[in-house]
Amino acid sequence: MPKPLNWDNAADIGILLSQTHPEIDPLSVRFSDLHRYVIELPDFKGDPKAPNEGNLEAIQMAWHDEFLDRTQG
Numbered sequence: 001m002p003k004p005l006n007w008d009n010a011a012d013i014g015i016l017l018s019q020t021h022p023e024i025d026p027l028s029v030r031f032s033d034l035h036r037y038v039i040e041l042p043d044f045k046g047d048p049k050a051p052n053e054g055n056l057e058a059i060q061m062a063w064h065d066e067f068l069d070r071t072q073g
Contacts, residue, residue: 006046007038007055014062016041018070026063031056 005012017026017037029037034056039048 002043004045005041005043007051007059010055010058010062013038013041013044013059014064014066016043017059017063018066022070024067026060026067029060031060034060 003012005016020041021037026034031053035048035051038044038051038059039046
């Protein structure tokens with residue numbers, strides 16, 4: 001059973017977003033859309049109102065790392 005995710009699990013969320021949205025360049029995503037993508041993940045159990053800009057930046061960068069691994073690896 002997958003572990004429940006919250007805003008502090010940037011690396012795990014980045015992996016899942018890369019798998020869920022492989023066609024999207026993470027750096028082109030607005031934070032409002034990123035927020036929506038995260039809370040739509042089945043294993044995400046965090047408070048939808050709790051993230052701050054730092055949480056979203058960390059998730060976006062983790063997703064970007066995964067994106068680069070997939071497209072340039």
